[in-house]
Amino acid sequence: MPPLLELKKVTKIYGGGFLNKDNQTIAVNKASFTIEEDQPKIVTIAGESGSGKTTMTRMLLGSITPTYGEMFYRGKDFRKLSRRERRQFQLEVQPIFQDPFESYNPFYKVDHVLHAPIKNFKLASSKDDRDRMVVEALHMVGLQPDETLGRFPHQLSGGQRQRIMVARALLLKPRVILADEPVSMVDASLRATILDSIQTLNKELGITIIYITHDLTTAFQISDTILIMYRGNVVEHGDVERVIHNPQHAYTQLLIDSIPQPDPDHRWGELVRATGTDMVGTGKQRDIFGIEPGIDVEYDEVEPNHWVLRSDVAMNGQTPAGSSAEPAVPAGS
Amino acid sequence: MTTATPTVTGSVQSNISDEVALRVEDLKVYYETPRGTVKAVDGLTFSLRQGERFALVGESGSGKSTLAMALMRLTRPPGHIAGGKAILHGTDLIGLSEEEMRKIRLSQMALVPQGAMNSLNPVMRVGNQIADGILDHLPEGAQKPSKDEMRDRVRDLLDRVGLQPMVARLFPHELSGGMKQRVAMAIGISLNPSVIIADEPTSALDVIVQRQIMQTLGRLQEGLNAAVILVGHDMGLVAQFADTVGVMYAGKLVEVAPVRTMFKNPLHAYPRLLIDSIPTMDEKKKMVGIPGMQPSLLNLPPGDAFAPRSPLQFSAEDARVEPKLVEVEPGHWVALSRPSVEDFDKYAHLVDYR
Numbered sequence: 001m002p003p004l005l006e007l008k009k010v011t012k013i014y015g016g017g018f019l020n021k022d023n024q025t026i027a028v029n030k031a032s033f034t035i036e037e038d039q040p041k042i043v044t045i046a047g048e049s050g051s052g053k054t055t056m057t058r059m060l061l062g063s064i065t066p067t068y069g070e071m072f073y074r075g076k077d078f079r080k081l082s083r084r085e086r087r088q089f090q091l092e093v094q095p096i097f098q099d100p101f102e103s104y105n106p107f108y109k110v111d112h113v114l115h116a117p118i119k120n121f122k123l124a125s126s127k128d129d130r131d132r133m134v135v136e137a138l139h140m141v142g143l144q145p146d147e148t149l150g151r152f153p154h155q156l157s158g159g160q161r162q163r164i165m166v167a168r169a170l171l172l173k174p175r176v177i178l179a180d181e182p183v184s185m186v187d188a189s190l191r192a193t194i195l196d197s198i199q200t201l202n203k204e205l206g207i208t209i210i211y212i213t214h215d216l217t218t219a220f221q222i223s224d225t226i227l228i229m230y231r232g233n234v235v236e237h238g239d240v241e242r243v244i245h246n247p248q249h250a251y252t253q254l255l256i257d258s259i260p261q262p263d264p265d266h267r268w269g270e271l272v273r274a275t276g277t278d279m280v281g282t283g284k285q286r287d288i289f290g291i292e293p294g295i296d297v298e299y300d301e302v303e304p305n306h307w308v309l310r311s312d313v314a315m316n317g318q319t320p321a322g323s324s325a326e327p328a329v330p331a332g333s
Numbered sequence: 334m335t336t337a338t339p340t341v342t343g344s345v346q347s348n349i350s351d352e353v354a355l356r357v358e359d360l361k362v363y364y365e366t367p368r369g370t371v372k373a374v375d376g377l378t379f380s381l382r383q384g385e386r387f388a389l390v391g392e393s394g395s396g397k398s399t400l401a402m403a404l405m406r407l408t409r410p411p412g413h414i415a416g417g418k419a420i421l422h423g424t425d426l427i428g429l430s431e432e433e434m435r436k437i438r439l440s441q442m443a444l445v446p447q448g449a450m451n452s453l454n455p456v457m458r459v460g461n462q463i464a465d466g467i468l469d470h471l472p473e474g475a476q477k478p479s480k481d482e483m484r485d486r487v488r489d490l491l492d493r494v495g496l497q498p499m500v501a502r503l504f505p506h507e508l509s510g511g512m513k514q515r516v517a518m519a520i521g522i523s524l525n526p527s528v529i530i531a532d533e534p535t536s537a538l539d540v541i542v543q544r545q546i547m548q549t550l551g552r553l554q555e556g557l558n559a560a561v562i563l564v565g566h567d568m569g570l571v572a573q574f575a576d577t578v579g580v581m582y583a584g585k586l587v588e589v590a591p592v593r594t595m596f597k598n599p600l601h602a603y604p605r606l607l608i609d610s611i612p613t614m615d616e617k618k619k620m621v622g623i624p625g626m627q628p629s630l631l632n633l634p635p636g637d638a639f640a641p642r643s644p645l646q647f648s649a650e651d652a653r654v655e656p657k658l659v660e661v662e663p664g665h666w667v668a669l670s671r672p673s674v675e676d677f678d679k680y681a682h683l684v685d686y687r
Contacts, residue, residue, distance in 0.1 A: 048540070048541070048542075049539055157626050187392040187393055188392065188566070188568070188607060188611065188622075188623075190622055191610070191620070191622060192610060192620035192622035193622045195620060196619075196620065196622075214540070217612040217614050218612050220612070220614045220617070221618075221620055222620075241617075244614055245614075258541045258543070258544040259540055259569065259614070260540075260543075260544070260569030260570045260572065262569045262571075262572045262608060263572055264572045264573075264575075264593050264596055265593070267572075267573050268544055268547075268548065268573055
């Protein structure tokens with residue numbers, strides 16, 4: 001059986017045009033990955049701003065097409081899907097977005113967001129059928145229908161709003177849920193509940209979850225595999241425990257080391273060098289991790305199910321000699 | 334995995350003097366709304382010593398940003414300061430006229446705002462904005478610097494926050510998020526204030542940039558021996574930066590303690606749950622949240638606001654008793670109430686009920 005989704009060396013380039021080759025941004029560079037339907041996993045795409053994870057999300061949802069490379073849905077080239085197949089794809093791959101409040105129309109009761117997809121995709125045969133589906137979906141995400149239905153969005157908590165969005169996605173019986181920073185706008189005390197309900201969907205309904213985030217700690221907690229993106233490239237990927245506990249790429253190492261640990265006895269080490277994200281004229285300077293636009297990507301399998309981008313730059317957090325990157329803060333300030 | 338060396342830039346309990354830089358006494362900030370009074374900050378008391386890094390933590394709606402704005406006297410209607418004092422080196426800021434307060438801002442107390450991207454003037458070059466702040470808040474009787482002096486000062490300030498001199502000629506839209514936050518810090522320290530209030534200074538930044546910005550802020554603080562109030566919600570960041578931590582819930586402080594005590598041995602249930610809810614990367618385990626929701630601050634009933642979410646056993650009568658912030662050991666303050674403090678009986682003699 002062909003995989004549900006397959007990306008082969010997918011590249012997305014923004015800007016440019018044939019008279020303006022210099023002004024191109026390679027948002028995603030030759031990314032490949034596969035989602036098998038028979039092994040539903042939680043896959044994290046992790047990266048900071050500008051890493052290309054949003055572009056990746058939009059390609060996976062089919063809302064933008066890759067510039068180069070191939071994308072397959074159930075073995076069929078994405079560009080050659082029939083209208084029916086595309087509709088099927090839209091049912092099977094469901095997004096959940098960052099800010100649940102922005103996904104609601106404040107003048108409609110929350111019932112509206114749950115009824116709309118049922119109506120659009122003609123999923124229910126009667127009103128009773130529809131109501132039964134809604135109640136079932138709410139129970140799946142741990143919400144009480146009598147505490148949520150009939151209310152306006154502002155009358156619910158952020159956690160409830162986000163879980164209703166998960167329930168909405170569930171109505172369509174998707175095979176894949178793409179969750180784009182689902183917890184970045186909610187307080188720590190609610191984060192666990194939402195991630196918990198996402199995990200339940202994977203374990204109990206066999207839905208593949210693609211979790212897109214900048215937060216490696218929650219990624220570590222909920223996912224099976226992880227892809228670390230940096231400036232459009234997947235620099236390291238594989239089993240989440242192997243990647244997080246034994247990071248090989250210098251960028252992954254710096255990223256993990258920069259996460260503020262809630263332990264006053266384990267404070268950050270000395271100042272880190274500037275990365276591309278915090279410098280002027282980034283294009284002019286050599287990237288300290290050797291990630292130049294459009295580089296070839298090849299991966300070394302450093303241990304079972306753990307791959308790292310091959311690179312000519314020294315690893316283990318060392319900045320290569322002769323790099324023009326400057327320290328973020330001059331000494332003696 | 335983590336190669337962190339303890340206390341490199343963030344020396345715990347380092348240069349804190351006994352001199353009190355800022356003392357906040359029973360400060361109240363209320364918002365008047367058609368449906369009633371929202372007590373966003375309700376009777377806050379704490380002291381900040383010179384050279385101390387004080388972190389004020391709470392979830393959204395706990396009143397932490399309202400407090401930061403009130404200390405700068407930047408509260409906007411319908412909010413107003415309903416009572417209390419904020420004494421900066423002997424001067425009560427709450428009683429000052431607008432003009433007197435303007436002279437204190439930047440020269441004695443500076444704000445590094447939340448989301449620096451929105452606080453810079455988009456049509457003014459960075460260098461001019463820094464110079465503008467200096468000229469506008471010059472202390473009484475100080476000589477106006479010449480153009481050359483000003484250029485050197487701007488250069489020096491940019492250097493101290495880790496930016497190249499050429500940044501002075503740029504407009505804010507030409508800067509990355511981290512650079513904008515550095516510019517905001519340069520403006521903040523331009524007149525060597527003794528208190529810096531940093532309101533979620535890294536909330537929109539990536540973790541690596543966040544680390545760079547916090548370490549820069551730490552160096553600046555050490556250089557000036559200023560006191561810093563870091564307002565935030567990220568307990569990890571607080572553990573990395575602060576000497577002392579105050580946790581706010583529903584407009585009140587529930588616990589204030591030295592950073593190690595707060596993380597190793599919190600007494601109040603709320604900070605304890607808040608710390609337990611931080612996911613780790615050491616091992617996979619079930620993530621726990623805090624059950625329930627924060628109460629609405631509109632017409633909040635008297636008593637322990639955290640009681641409905643507390644995992645401890647207590648009677649309804651206990652929940653109605655107003656908790657008192659009491660010093661249980663030197664420097665460690667806890668809002669004592671039976672519903673929220675596990676060892677309440679151990680401290681019951683410190684409060685005058687039961």
